[in-house]
Amino acid sequence: MESRIIAATLLLCCIGYTYASNMPDYIQICHRHDPELSKCVKQSVHNLRPYLGNGIKEINVPALEPLYIGDLNILEGGAGGITVKAKKLSVYGASNFEITKMRASIQNKRFDFELILPLLKGEGQYDINGNILALPIKGNGPFVGNFTNFVAYVRIAYDIKNINDVDYFELKEFGLRIRTGKGRLRLENLFNGDKVLGDVINQTINENFELFTNEVIAPIARALEIKFRAVAIKILENFTYNELFPV
Template identity: 70%
Template sequence: MQSAYIIAALTICFLGFSSAGNMPDYIKVCHRNEPELAKCLKTSVHNLRPYLAKGIAELNLPPLEPLYIGDLNILDGSNGLTVQAKKLNILGASNFEITRLRASMEKQRFDFELILPHLQGDGQYELNGNILALPLKGSGPFTGNFTNFVAYVRIQYDIKNVNNLEYLHLKEFALKIRTGKGSLKLENLFNGDKVLGDVINETINQNFEVFTNEVIAPIARALEEKFRVITTKILENFTYSELFPL
Protein backbone atom coordinates (compact mmCIF):
# COMPACT_ATOMS: atom_id res chain seq x y z
CA MET A 1 0.00 0.00 0.00
CA GLN A 2 2.61 2.46 1.12
CA SER A 3 4.76 1.42 -1.83
CA ALA A 4 2.06 2.40 -4.22
CA TYR A 5 1.61 5.88 -2.58
CA ILE A 6 5.31 6.60 -2.93
CA ILE A 7 5.11 5.65 -6.60
CA ALA A 8 2.37 8.23 -7.15
CA ALA A 9 4.49 10.90 -5.47
CA LEU A 10 7.46 9.95 -7.66
CA THR A 11 5.34 10.13 -10.80
CA ILE A 12 4.38 13.68 -9.89
CA CYS A 13 8.05 14.47 -9.29
CA PHE A 14 9.15 13.05 -12.65
CA LEU A 15 6.44 14.78 -14.63
CA GLY A 16 6.02 17.97 -12.64
CA PHE A 17 9.36 19.04 -11.24
CA SER A 18 11.11 19.99 -14.46
CA SER A 19 9.99 23.57 -14.98
CA ALA A 20 12.33 26.21 -13.58
CA GLY A 21 9.76 28.99 -13.88
CA ASN A 22 7.09 27.36 -11.74
CA MET A 23 9.12 25.35 -9.27
CA PRO A 24 11.01 26.33 -6.09
CA ASP A 25 14.76 26.95 -6.22
CA TYR A 26 15.55 23.68 -4.46
CA ILE A 27 14.19 21.68 -7.43
CA LYS A 28 16.83 20.44 -9.84
CA VAL A 29 15.50 21.12 -13.35
CA CYS A 30 15.75 18.38 -15.98
CA HIS A 31 15.31 19.47 -19.60
CA ARG A 32 13.76 17.16 -22.18
CA ASN A 33 17.03 17.00 -24.19
CA GLU A 34 19.16 16.26 -21.11
CA PRO A 35 21.93 13.82 -22.24
CA GLU A 36 21.41 11.71 -19.11
CA LEU A 37 17.75 12.39 -18.40
CA ALA A 38 17.20 9.33 -16.20
CA LYS A 39 20.20 10.18 -14.02
CA CYS A 40 19.04 13.79 -13.72
CA LEU A 41 15.53 12.76 -12.69
CA LYS A 42 16.84 10.28 -10.15
CA THR A 43 19.09 12.92 -8.55
CA SER A 44 16.29 15.47 -8.56
CA VAL A 45 13.83 13.18 -6.81
CA HIS A 46 16.38 11.98 -4.25
CA ASN A 47 17.13 15.61 -3.39
CA LEU A 48 13.42 16.11 -2.72
CA ARG A 49 13.02 13.39 -0.13
CA PRO A 50 13.18 15.66 2.95
CA TYR A 51 10.64 18.04 1.35
CA LEU A 52 8.32 15.17 0.46
CA ALA A 53 8.54 14.03 4.08
CA LYS A 54 7.11 17.38 5.21
CA GLY A 55 4.67 17.77 2.31
CA ILE A 56 4.61 20.26 -0.57
CA ALA A 57 1.51 22.41 -0.24
CA GLU A 58 1.80 24.15 -3.63
CA LEU A 59 1.65 20.77 -5.37
CA ASN A 60 -1.08 19.43 -3.07
CA LEU A 61 1.25 16.69 -1.84
CA PRO A 62 0.50 15.67 1.77
CA PRO A 63 3.40 14.74 4.09
CA LEU A 64 4.90 11.31 3.68
CA GLU A 65 5.80 11.27 7.37
CA PRO A 66 3.56 9.90 8.58
CA LEU A 67 1.80 8.67 5.46
CA TYR A 68 -1.91 8.42 6.26
CA ILE A 69 -3.63 5.84 4.08
CA GLY A 70 -6.93 5.83 5.98
CA ASP A 71 -9.47 3.10 5.27
CA LEU A 72 -8.91 0.48 2.59
CA ASN A 73 -10.89 -2.58 1.51
CA ILE A 74 -8.12 -5.05 0.79
CA LEU A 75 -9.97 -8.30 0.05
CA ASP A 76 -13.69 -8.69 -0.62
CA GLY A 77 -14.12 -12.37 0.30
CA SER A 78 -14.05 -13.74 -3.27
CA ASN A 79 -10.96 -15.80 -2.41
CA GLY A 80 -12.26 -16.88 0.97
CA LEU A 81 -10.89 -13.98 2.98
CA THR A 82 -12.37 -10.58 3.81
CA VAL A 83 -9.83 -7.98 4.97
CA GLN A 84 -10.29 -4.30 5.79
CA ALA A 85 -7.66 -1.88 7.07
CA LYS A 86 -8.75 1.28 8.87
CA LYS A 87 -6.90 4.40 10.02
CA LEU A 88 -3.72 3.05 8.46
CA ASN A 89 -0.53 5.07 9.12
CA ILE A 90 2.94 4.39 7.69
CA LEU A 91 6.32 5.67 8.91
CA GLY A 92 9.53 5.57 6.85
CA ALA A 93 8.02 6.14 3.41
CA SER A 94 10.27 9.11 2.60
CA ASN A 95 13.41 6.95 2.85
CA PHE A 96 12.79 5.33 -0.54
CA GLU A 97 15.69 4.64 -2.88
CA ILE A 98 15.33 4.63 -6.67
CA THR A 99 17.40 1.70 -7.89
CA ARG A 100 16.62 1.83 -11.61
CA LEU A 101 15.06 4.40 -13.91
CA ARG A 102 14.63 4.49 -17.68
CA ALA A 103 13.25 7.61 -19.34
CA SER A 104 12.44 7.90 -23.05
CA MET A 105 10.95 11.09 -24.46
CA GLU A 106 10.79 9.46 -27.91
CA LYS A 107 8.76 6.50 -26.64
CA GLN A 108 6.89 8.73 -24.17
CA ARG A 109 7.56 6.29 -21.37
CA PHE A 110 9.09 6.01 -17.91
CA ASP A 111 10.05 2.75 -16.20
CA PHE A 112 11.42 2.75 -12.69
CA GLU A 113 12.12 0.57 -9.69
CA LEU A 114 12.39 1.68 -6.09
CA ILE A 115 13.10 0.01 -2.78
CA LEU A 116 11.61 0.88 0.63
CA PRO A 117 14.30 -0.16 3.14
CA HIS A 118 12.21 0.01 6.31
CA LEU A 119 8.59 0.83 7.04
CA GLN A 120 6.46 0.74 10.16
CA GLY A 121 2.69 0.61 10.03
CA ASP A 122 -0.20 0.68 12.45
CA GLY A 123 -3.98 0.90 12.30
CA GLN A 124 -7.13 -1.13 12.80
CA TYR A 125 -8.08 -4.32 10.97
CA GLU A 126 -11.11 -6.50 10.38
CA LEU A 127 -10.74 -9.95 8.85
CA ASN A 128 -12.73 -13.11 8.44
CA GLY A 129 -11.99 -16.22 6.40
CA ASN A 130 -9.14 -18.62 5.75
CA ILE A 131 -5.53 -18.25 4.63
CA LEU A 132 -2.68 -20.75 4.64
CA ALA A 133 -5.38 -23.35 5.47
CA LEU A 134 -6.02 -21.56 8.76
CA PRO A 135 -9.30 -20.01 9.92
CA LEU A 136 -8.91 -16.31 10.71
CA LYS A 137 -11.34 -14.05 12.48
CA GLY A 138 -10.88 -10.87 14.46
CA SER A 139 -10.84 -7.09 14.62
CA GLY A 140 -8.66 -4.67 16.50
CA PRO A 141 -5.31 -2.88 16.29
CA PHE A 142 -2.35 -4.13 14.30
CA THR A 143 1.30 -3.16 13.91
CA GLY A 144 3.82 -4.14 11.29
CA ASN A 145 7.47 -3.80 10.34
CA PHE A 146 8.50 -4.22 6.71
CA THR A 147 11.92 -4.29 5.04
CA ASN A 148 13.05 -4.18 1.41
CA PHE A 149 9.72 -3.98 -0.39
CA VAL A 150 10.26 -3.31 -4.11
CA ALA A 151 7.90 -1.55 -6.52
CA TYR A 152 7.99 -1.55 -10.34
CA VAL A 153 6.12 1.05 -12.38
CA ARG A 154 5.53 1.60 -16.08
CA ILE A 155 4.16 4.97 -17.18
CA GLN A 156 3.07 5.64 -20.77
CA TYR A 157 1.79 9.02 -21.90
CA ASP A 158 0.92 10.98 -25.00
CA ILE A 159 0.62 14.69 -25.77
CA LYS A 160 -2.75 16.35 -26.37
CA ASN A 161 -3.61 19.78 -27.66
CA VAL A 162 -6.04 21.76 -25.49
CA ASN A 163 -6.85 25.34 -26.52
CA ASN A 164 -3.65 25.46 -28.59
CA LEU A 165 -1.54 24.32 -25.64
CA GLU A 166 0.15 20.93 -25.33
CA TYR A 167 -0.46 18.83 -22.23
CA LEU A 168 0.78 15.44 -21.13
CA HIS A 169 -1.97 12.84 -21.00
CA LEU A 170 -1.51 9.68 -18.96
CA LYS A 171 -2.24 6.60 -21.11
CA GLU A 172 -1.02 3.86 -18.79
CA PHE A 173 0.02 3.53 -15.16
CA ALA A 174 1.00 -0.07 -14.41
CA LEU A 175 2.18 -1.09 -10.95
CA LYS A 176 3.64 -4.29 -9.51
CA ILE A 177 4.89 -4.86 -5.98
CA ARG A 178 7.31 -7.50 -4.77
CA THR A 179 7.12 -8.17 -1.06
CA GLY A 180 10.15 -8.29 1.18
CA LYS A 181 10.66 -9.38 4.77
CA GLY A 182 8.68 -8.26 7.77
CA SER A 183 6.43 -9.07 10.68
CA LEU A 184 2.82 -8.41 11.66
CA LYS A 185 1.01 -8.45 14.98
CA LEU A 186 -2.77 -8.64 14.97
CA GLU A 187 -4.39 -7.93 18.32
CA ASN A 188 -7.72 -9.41 19.48
CA LEU A 189 -7.82 -12.37 17.15
CA PHE A 190 -10.66 -14.76 18.04
CA ASN A 191 -12.14 -12.17 20.42
CA GLY A 192 -8.96 -11.91 22.44
CA ASP A 193 -8.10 -15.60 22.82
CA LYS A 194 -4.36 -15.24 23.53
CA VAL A 195 -3.41 -18.84 22.78
CA LEU A 196 -5.10 -18.91 19.38
CA GLY A 197 -3.99 -15.37 18.63
CA ASP A 198 -0.33 -16.17 19.36
CA VAL A 199 -0.50 -19.27 17.18
CA ILE A 200 -1.95 -17.37 14.22
CA ASN A 201 0.48 -14.45 14.57
CA GLU A 202 3.42 -16.84 14.74
CA THR A 203 2.18 -18.77 11.70
CA ILE A 204 1.68 -15.58 9.69
CA ASN A 205 5.18 -14.35 10.51
CA GLN A 206 6.80 -17.70 9.75
CA ASN A 207 5.11 -17.51 6.33
CA PHE A 208 5.25 -13.73 5.95
CA GLU A 209 6.06 -13.65 2.23
CA VAL A 210 3.34 -16.20 1.41
CA PHE A 211 0.80 -14.30 3.49
CA THR A 212 1.57 -10.92 1.92
CA ASN A 213 1.59 -12.39 -1.59
CA GLU A 214 -1.99 -13.52 -0.96
CA VAL A 215 -3.19 -9.94 -0.48
CA ILE A 216 -0.72 -7.79 -2.45
CA ALA A 217 -2.34 -8.13 -5.91
CA PRO A 218 -5.72 -6.61 -5.02
CA ILE A 219 -3.98 -3.90 -3.01
CA ALA A 220 -1.82 -3.03 -6.01
CA ARG A 221 -4.83 -2.90 -8.35
CA ALA A 222 -6.81 -0.63 -6.02
CA LEU A 223 -3.93 1.77 -5.46
CA GLU A 224 -2.98 1.76 -9.13
CA GLU A 225 -6.38 3.20 -10.01
CA LYS A 226 -6.32 5.65 -7.09
CA PHE A 227 -2.97 7.13 -8.07
CA ARG A 228 -3.83 7.19 -11.76
CA VAL A 229 -6.52 9.72 -10.83
CA ILE A 230 -4.14 11.71 -8.63
CA THR A 231 -1.44 11.85 -11.32
CA THR A 232 -3.91 12.87 -14.04
CA LYS A 233 -5.17 15.74 -11.89
CA ILE A 234 -1.62 17.03 -11.38
CA LEU A 235 -0.76 16.81 -15.08
CA GLU A 236 -3.76 18.94 -16.02
CA ASN A 237 -2.15 21.92 -14.28
CA PHE A 238 1.02 22.12 -16.40
CA THR A 239 1.70 22.35 -20.13
CA TYR A 240 4.23 20.08 -21.81
CA SER A 241 6.68 22.99 -22.17
CA GLU A 242 6.41 23.80 -18.48
CA LEU A 243 7.00 20.21 -17.45
CA PHE A 244 9.87 19.55 -19.86
CA PRO A 245 11.50 22.77 -21.06
CA LEU A 246 13.90 22.66 -23.99
Protein backbone atom coordinates in the same frame (compact mmCIF):
# COMPACT_ATOMS: atom_id res chain seq x y z
CA MET B 1 27.39 30.32 -40.28
CA GLU B 2 29.58 29.76 -37.23
CA SER B 3 28.26 32.93 -35.60
CA ARG B 4 24.68 31.70 -36.09
CA ILE B 5 25.47 28.42 -34.36
CA ILE B 6 27.09 30.26 -31.45
CA ALA B 7 24.10 32.61 -31.21
CA ALA B 8 21.65 29.71 -31.24
CA THR B 9 23.65 27.90 -28.57
CA LEU B 10 23.68 30.99 -26.36
CA LEU B 11 19.94 31.43 -26.87
CA LEU B 12 19.24 27.86 -25.78
CA CYS B 13 21.46 28.32 -22.73
CA CYS B 14 19.62 31.50 -21.80
CA ILE B 15 16.26 29.79 -22.21
CA GLY B 16 17.42 26.90 -20.05
CA TYR B 17 18.74 29.28 -17.41
CA THR B 18 15.44 31.20 -17.40
CA TYR B 19 13.45 28.03 -16.80
CA ALA B 20 15.82 26.91 -14.06
CA SER B 21 15.78 30.26 -12.27
CA ASN B 22 11.98 30.43 -12.30
CA MET B 23 11.41 26.90 -11.06
CA PRO B 24 10.92 26.12 -7.36
CA ASP B 25 13.69 24.38 -5.45
CA TYR B 26 11.88 21.05 -5.42
CA ILE B 27 11.89 20.80 -9.24
CA GLN B 28 15.09 19.87 -11.05
CA ILE B 29 14.62 20.33 -14.77
CA CYS B 30 15.93 17.85 -17.35
CA HIS B 31 16.63 18.80 -20.94
CA ARG B 32 14.67 16.51 -23.20
CA HIS B 33 17.65 15.73 -25.47
CA ASP B 34 20.05 15.06 -22.63
CA PRO B 35 21.98 11.87 -23.55
CA GLU B 36 21.74 10.90 -19.87
CA LEU B 37 18.06 11.76 -19.53
CA SER B 38 17.25 8.70 -17.42
CA LYS B 39 19.95 9.64 -14.92
CA CYS B 40 18.66 13.22 -14.77
CA VAL B 41 15.02 12.16 -14.22
CA LYS B 42 16.11 9.79 -11.47
CA GLN B 43 17.98 12.60 -9.72
CA SER B 44 15.03 14.94 -10.24
CA VAL B 45 12.64 12.53 -8.51
CA HIS B 46 15.11 11.97 -5.67
CA ASN B 47 15.41 15.74 -5.32
CA LEU B 48 11.65 15.86 -4.78
CA ARG B 49 11.55 13.29 -1.96
CA PRO B 50 12.23 15.60 1.03
CA TYR B 51 9.22 17.72 0.07
CA LEU B 52 6.77 14.83 -0.31
CA GLY B 53 6.61 13.91 3.36
CA ASN B 54 4.76 17.10 4.36
CA GLY B 55 3.25 17.73 0.95
CA ILE B 56 3.64 20.80 -1.26
CA LYS B 57 0.78 23.17 -0.44
CA GLU B 58 1.45 25.67 -3.21
CA ILE B 59 0.63 23.07 -5.87
CA ASN B 60 -1.81 21.02 -3.76
CA VAL B 61 0.37 17.92 -3.50
CA PRO B 62 -0.89 15.93 -0.47
CA ALA B 63 1.46 14.76 2.28
CA LEU B 64 2.84 11.23 2.02
CA GLU B 65 3.61 10.98 5.75
CA PRO B 66 1.56 9.29 6.81
CA LEU B 67 -0.04 7.98 3.64
CA TYR B 68 -3.67 7.56 4.68
CA ILE B 69 -5.38 4.81 2.72
CA GLY B 70 -8.51 4.44 4.85
CA ASP B 71 -10.75 1.39 4.56
CA LEU B 72 -9.71 -1.43 2.27
CA ASN B 73 -11.11 -4.85 1.40
CA ILE B 74 -7.77 -6.61 1.24
CA LEU B 75 -8.92 -10.17 0.60
CA GLU B 76 -12.31 -11.72 -0.03
CA GLY B 77 -12.66 -15.46 -0.40
CA GLY B 78 -8.95 -16.17 -0.81
CA ALA B 79 -7.21 -19.44 -0.03
CA GLY B 80 -9.12 -21.14 2.78
CA GLY B 81 -12.03 -18.77 2.18
CA ILE B 82 -10.23 -16.11 4.18
CA THR B 83 -11.58 -12.57 4.31
CA VAL B 84 -9.35 -9.69 5.41
CA LYS B 85 -10.48 -6.09 5.80
CA ALA B 86 -8.49 -3.09 6.98
CA LYS B 87 -9.94 0.11 8.39
CA LYS B 88 -8.32 3.48 8.98
CA LEU B 89 -5.14 2.14 7.39
CA SER B 90 -2.12 4.47 7.48
CA VAL B 91 1.29 3.77 5.98
CA TYR B 92 4.50 5.45 7.12
CA GLY B 93 7.75 5.58 5.15
CA ALA B 94 6.37 5.84 1.60
CA SER B 95 8.37 9.01 0.90
CA ASN B 96 11.68 7.30 1.69
CA PHE B 97 11.77 5.35 -1.56
CA GLU B 98 14.95 4.99 -3.59
CA ILE B 99 14.94 4.52 -7.35
CA THR B 100 17.25 1.67 -8.32
CA LYS B 101 16.52 1.56 -12.07
CA MET B 102 15.16 4.22 -14.40
CA ARG B 103 14.43 4.32 -18.11
CA ALA B 104 13.12 7.59 -19.51
CA SER B 105 12.08 7.90 -23.15
CA ILE B 106 10.86 11.19 -24.59
CA GLN B 107 10.35 9.51 -27.96
CA ASN B 108 8.07 6.82 -26.53
CA LYS B 109 6.60 9.18 -23.91
CA ARG B 110 7.26 6.71 -21.11
CA PHE B 111 9.04 6.45 -17.80
CA ASP B 112 9.74 3.01 -16.39
CA PHE B 113 11.43 2.66 -13.06
CA GLU B 114 12.08 0.30 -10.21
CA LEU B 115 12.25 1.55 -6.66
CA ILE B 116 12.86 0.07 -3.26
CA LEU B 117 10.91 0.94 -0.12
CA PRO B 118 13.47 0.28 2.63
CA LEU B 119 11.08 0.48 5.58
CA LEU B 120 7.31 0.78 5.73
CA LYS B 121 5.09 0.75 8.79
CA GLY B 122 1.37 0.16 8.58
CA GLU B 123 -1.20 0.51 11.31
CA GLY B 124 -4.95 0.54 11.62
CA GLN B 125 -7.84 -1.78 12.42
CA TYR B 126 -8.43 -5.22 10.93
CA ASP B 127 -11.20 -7.76 10.54
CA ILE B 128 -10.19 -11.30 9.57
CA ASN B 129 -12.08 -14.56 9.20
CA GLY B 130 -11.10 -17.83 7.50
CA ASN B 131 -8.14 -20.19 7.45
CA ILE B 132 -4.39 -19.67 7.10
CA LEU B 133 -2.35 -22.82 6.36
CA ALA B 134 -5.30 -24.96 7.58
CA LEU B 135 -5.49 -23.00 10.85
CA PRO B 136 -8.80 -21.27 11.57
CA ILE B 137 -8.42 -17.57 12.26
CA LYS B 138 -10.97 -15.02 13.40
CA GLY B 139 -10.77 -11.65 15.07
CA ASN B 140 -10.89 -7.89 14.80
CA GLY B 141 -8.96 -5.11 16.46
CA PRO B 142 -5.80 -3.03 16.01
CA PHE B 143 -2.81 -4.20 14.01
CA VAL B 144 0.69 -2.98 13.27
CA GLY B 145 3.11 -4.16 10.61
CA ASN B 146 6.73 -3.43 9.72
CA PHE B 147 7.87 -4.17 6.19
CA THR B 148 11.40 -3.99 4.78
CA ASN B 149 12.80 -3.93 1.25
CA PHE B 150 9.56 -4.01 -0.69
CA VAL B 151 10.22 -3.39 -4.40
CA ALA B 152 7.84 -1.43 -6.62
CA TYR B 153 7.75 -1.36 -10.42
CA VAL B 154 6.22 1.81 -11.85
CA ARG B 155 5.20 2.49 -15.43
CA ILE B 156 4.15 5.98 -16.54
CA ALA B 157 2.86 6.73 -20.03
CA TYR B 158 1.94 10.27 -21.02
CA ASP B 159 0.91 12.45 -23.92
CA ILE B 160 1.34 16.13 -24.67
CA LYS B 161 -1.75 18.30 -24.80
CA ASN B 162 -1.79 21.84 -26.15
CA ILE B 163 -3.82 24.49 -24.34
CA ASN B 164 -3.73 28.03 -25.74
CA ASP B 165 -0.50 27.24 -27.60
CA VAL B 166 1.17 25.92 -24.45
CA ASP B 167 2.15 22.25 -24.11
CA TYR B 168 1.30 20.33 -20.93
CA PHE B 169 1.76 16.76 -19.76
CA GLU B 170 -1.31 14.53 -19.90
CA LEU B 171 -0.94 11.38 -17.82
CA LYS B 172 -2.27 8.41 -19.80
CA GLU B 173 -1.18 5.51 -17.62
CA PHE B 174 0.26 5.02 -14.16
CA GLY B 175 0.82 1.39 -13.21
CA LEU B 176 2.38 0.04 -10.03
CA ARG B 177 3.27 -3.50 -8.99
CA ILE B 178 4.87 -4.53 -5.71
CA ARG B 179 7.14 -7.46 -4.90
CA THR B 180 7.01 -8.33 -1.24
CA GLY B 181 10.05 -8.24 0.98
CA LYS B 182 10.37 -9.18 4.63
CA GLY B 183 8.42 -8.01 7.63
CA ARG B 184 6.34 -8.75 10.68
CA LEU B 185 2.67 -8.34 11.54
CA ARG B 186 0.95 -8.21 14.88
CA LEU B 187 -2.82 -8.68 15.05
CA GLU B 188 -4.29 -7.82 18.43
CA ASN B 189 -7.48 -9.30 19.90
CA LEU B 190 -7.55 -12.48 17.84
CA PHE B 191 -10.18 -14.95 19.06
CA ASN B 192 -11.65 -12.31 21.37
CA GLY B 193 -8.32 -11.74 23.08
CA ASP B 194 -7.26 -15.37 23.62
CA LYS B 195 -3.50 -14.82 24.02
CA VAL B 196 -2.44 -18.42 23.40
CA LEU B 197 -4.36 -18.76 20.14
CA GLY B 198 -3.48 -15.21 19.13
CA ASP B 199 0.25 -15.82 19.61
CA VAL B 200 0.03 -19.05 17.57
CA ILE B 201 -1.63 -17.28 14.64
CA ASN B 202 0.70 -14.28 14.74
CA GLN B 203 3.70 -16.63 14.82
CA THR B 204 2.29 -18.65 11.92
CA ILE B 205 1.70 -15.52 9.85
CA ASN B 206 5.22 -14.22 10.48
CA GLU B 207 6.87 -17.56 9.79
CA ASN B 208 5.05 -17.59 6.44
CA PHE B 209 5.16 -13.84 5.90
CA GLU B 210 5.86 -13.88 2.17
CA LEU B 211 3.07 -16.39 1.49
CA PHE B 212 0.59 -14.34 3.52
CA THR B 213 1.55 -10.98 1.98
CA ASN B 214 1.45 -12.39 -1.55
CA GLU B 215 -2.23 -13.12 -0.88
CA VAL B 216 -3.05 -9.58 0.25
CA ILE B 217 -0.58 -7.35 -1.63
CA ALA B 218 -2.61 -6.71 -4.83
CA PRO B 219 -5.32 -4.45 -3.34
CA ILE B 220 -2.71 -2.63 -1.24
CA ALA B 221 -0.68 -2.01 -4.42
CA ARG B 222 -3.81 -0.64 -6.14
CA ALA B 223 -4.45 1.71 -3.22
CA LEU B 224 -0.84 2.95 -3.33
CA GLU B 225 -1.11 3.33 -7.10
CA ILE B 226 -4.10 5.66 -6.71
CA LYS B 227 -2.26 7.77 -4.12
CA PHE B 228 0.97 8.07 -6.10
CA ARG B 229 -0.93 8.75 -9.32
CA ALA B 230 -2.68 11.69 -7.62
CA VAL B 231 0.70 13.09 -6.56
CA ALA B 232 2.11 12.74 -10.09
CA ILE B 233 -0.92 14.47 -11.64
CA LYS B 234 -0.68 17.41 -9.24
CA ILE B 235 2.98 17.95 -10.03
CA LEU B 236 2.61 17.62 -13.81
CA GLU B 237 -0.46 19.83 -14.12
CA ASN B 238 1.28 22.76 -12.40
CA PHE B 239 4.15 23.05 -14.87
CA THR B 240 4.36 23.19 -18.64
CA TYR B 241 6.15 20.58 -20.69
CA ASN B 242 8.83 23.11 -21.67
CA GLU B 243 9.38 24.10 -18.05
CA LEU B 244 10.04 20.52 -16.95
CA PHE B 245 11.77 19.35 -20.13
CA PRO B 246 13.18 22.33 -22.04
CA VAL B 247 15.10 21.82 -25.26
